[in-house]
Every structure is written in structure tokens, then in C-alpha cells.
Amino acid sequence: MERGGGVWVSDGTLPGDRRDVVGPRFRVRRGSGGVAGTHPVPPWAAGAERGRRYSQPEHLRLALEELGPTFVKLGQILSTRSDLLPLAYTAELAKLQDAAVPVPTDVIMQTLAEELGGAGAFDRFDGRPLASASIGQVHTARIGDDEVVVKVRRPAAVETVSRDLEILQSLAATASRHSELARGYDLVGIVQDFSRTLRAELDYLTEAANAERFARSFAGDPQVHIPVVYRTTTTPRVLTLERVHGMKIDDLQALDAAGIDRRELAVRATGVLCQMVFEDGLFHADPHPGNFFVAPDGSLAVIDFGMVGELTEPS
Known part of the structure; x- marks a missing residue:
């Protein structure tokens, strides 16, 4: 396993106890392998699930739902950013605005x-x-x-969000080291602002x-x-x-x-x-x-x- 400053680098391993959520099995199921790896990021792959094939925007929405409240909130914000994402993605992410499993x-x-x-x-x-x-x-x-x-x-909620924000900060730092696009958008700064407002x-x-x-x-x-x-x-x-x-x-x-x-x-x-x-x-x-x-x-x-x-x- 290769590490750099405690950041997920290539094999999907994450700090804390969320590795069962964002680990290799999850990446294969959602077609997200290499998102934060040292190799080029491939397109989100649509794959068969429950008897039908899902589109790339649907895979992203399902992934955020599985990852929990912090990532759902991130998806909600992205659903309003038609300047950053194509319409197919913003329309799919808009479904996250009312989606959450009820508390007993x-x-x-x-x-x-x-x-x-x-x-x-x-x-x-x-x-x-x-x-x-x-x-x-x-x-x-x-x-x-x-x-x-x-x-x-x-x-x-406080504990879950804190762990998730650590993951996002690690992913942003890794992406910025390996992607000019991420550096151009100041992905690390965006995640820092998102962390402050969500806390x-x-x-x-x-x-x-x-x-x-x-x-x-x-x-x-x-x-x-x-x-x-x-x-x-x-x-x-x-x-x-x-x-x-x-x-x-x-x-x-x-x-x-x-x-x-x-x-x-x-x-x-x-x-x-x-x-x-x-x-x-x-x-x-x-x-x-x-x-x-x-x-x-x-x-x-x-x-x-x-x-x-x-x-x-x-x-």
C-alpha cells in the first residue's frame, strides 16, 4: 500500500473506519476505480444492477447515497451547479434533495x-x-x-460528518497533486469551505x-x-x-x-x-x-x- 501524508493514494484504503464504505468493493460496484489513484481517472462506468444498466449520472447519485450524509449534502450542492456539471448530472443529483433513510x-x-x-x-x-x-x-x-x-x-451525525470530511479533505489533496484541473478549481479550498459550513x-x-x-x-x-x-x-x-x-x-x-x-x-x-x-x-x-x-x-x-x-x- 502506497501512502502520502495519510492520504488515500492507490488502493482505495481510507483513514478511519469508513474503508468498508469507500473501499475496493465499493469502487468496483460503482465503477469508480482510480478516482483518487495515481493513474488517470477513467470515466464512470455504467453497469448492470438489479437487472438493468444504470447511466453514469445515476451511478454518481447512488454512490453519494451509499456514502452517507456528508456526500448527500455535497451532491445537493452540486445539483445546483449547472456551471460545473452537465444537465444530466444536475437533474439526477436533484433527486438527493429529499432522499434519506428515516430515523426510527x-x-x-x-x-x-x-x-x-x-x-x-x-x-x-x-x-x-x-x-x-x-x-x-x-x-x-x-x-x-x-x-x-x-x-x-x-x-x-457529528461523528459521521467529521469522518467524512476527513475523507473528502484527503481525496481533494490527492486529486490536487495529480490533476491540473483539480488544482485550477482549488479543490482543497472548496472542501475546506464546505467543511466549515457543514460543521x-x-x-x-x-x-x-x-x-x-x-x-x-x-x-x-x-x-x-x-x-x-x-x-x-x-x-x-x-x-x-x-x-x-x-x-x-x-x-x-x-x-x-x-x-x-x-x-x-x-x-x-x-x-x-x-x-x-x-x-x-x-x-x-x-x-x-x-x-x-x-x-x-x-x-x-x-x-x-x-x-x-x-x-x-x-x-
Whole structure:
């Protein structure tokens, strides 16, 4: 086995205990051999699985799903980067926006017991998940007459993400040593930025503070809605927010059925993003369609502020 600075070099061996996930068997099954090797990187090979052949984009999406929450999050971000990937890849990776295996209800209840003293902190709590994402799982609940959503962090999420980020950093360093393309994109720097934002996303108190900052920024705009944070039932592992209803911004059929002017909606959404970047200096860093909802009146609701970016004055 050849090693360089503790980095996976040629045989698929990785630091830590994830070698059963990203080892030779995985590379053969997904056609990804040589991704970080010293030899040229071959194309992703489509292969037979469950009686049919999968395309290269499908293999990439399946690989990220198998690799776990950090890689699912990376795929979600890449699904919005049509400037980096062909349409076939971004369309396939968009399927990761809602894909995650649900956490058992008893595990969720245990977390609520540890953080809030139990589900009794809510007037009603639905044990069936509304959505299951890469870092947390969302459940509906009520506080008095208010409908809320409760995001509960997955067990061992911090440990899993930390190991995965070490793997990504190792792969980025290796790719940069052997690929001019990787060096040109500053792959190591990209992974470092991704690591910082993903680690911040693990603390729901940070996300709560982000949501409140965005709410203040758009307080005077009736066409933009940011969910209210319920602080008394929010902790580092549990986040309670006002429940918003609406259509996903990329559900064209639903938008047309509701009579939404798509051109006007596009202008509004672009204006929201421009205000974040050019006026507020605080912007949503995970702007995939699953985080933007459209109300019947055409107003826009923005959710999920775990990953944000901030522009500061030059020093």
C-alpha cells in the first residue's frame, strides 16, 4: 500500500473506519476505480444492477447515497451547479434533495427526552417524519394553535460528518497533486469551505440565529416569508420553526395550476438572492429548490438556514 501524508493514494484504503464504505468493493460496484489513484481517472462506468444498466449520472447519485450524509449534502450542492456539471448530472443529483433513510421514531423520542424533557414539550407531536434529510429529520407538531415543524438531528451525525470530511479533505489533496484541473478549481479550498459550513449546520442554535437574521432583513417585504423560530423548544440538536405551506419552486405543473406567473416569480426569487448578496452580505448557501416554497398568492417562503455565506468588508 502506497501512502502520502495519510492520504488515500492507490488502493482505495481510507483513514478511519469508513474503508468498508469507500473501499475496493465499493469502487468496483460503482465503477469508480482510480478516482483518487495515481493513474488517470477513467470515466464512470455504467453497469448492470438489479437487472438493468444504470447511466453514469445515476451511478454518481447512488454512490453519494451509499456514502452517507456528508456526500448527500455535497451532491445537493452540486445539483445546483449547472456551471460545473452537465444537465444530466444536475437533474439526477436533484433527486438527493429529499432522499434519506428515516430515523426510527424511538430514536427521535429519545433525543427529544434528552433535549426537551420529552415530546410533551409540544401540545401535539407526530412521530411520522414529514421529511428526512442528510443531517436531520423533520416532524410536524403544534404549540398551542400554531403549526410547527421540529427538526431533530440524526444520531451520531457529528461523528459521521467529521469522518467524512476527513475523507473528502484527503481525496481533494490527492486529486490536487495529480490533476491540473483539480488544482485550477482549488479543490482543497472548496472542501475546506464546505467543511466549515457543514460543521456549522450541525448546531441548530446557529441555524436559528441565521433564520432570525434573515427574518430581520426581509421584515418589510410582504412577498418574502421567513419562518418564525420557537426558541423555547430549540437546542443544538432540536430546532422548532413555524410551519410554512406552499408549492416547491420547481413544481411547474403546480405553479401553472395555481395561476402563478413564472416569469414574475423568477424575478422575485432573483431579487431575493441579490438582496442577500449585494445588500445584506448574508446569503443562503444551500439554494436548492427544496428550500423555496411558493404560496398561492405568489409570495416566496425560504427555509433551511443551516448553510449560509457572509460577505465582509475587505481588510
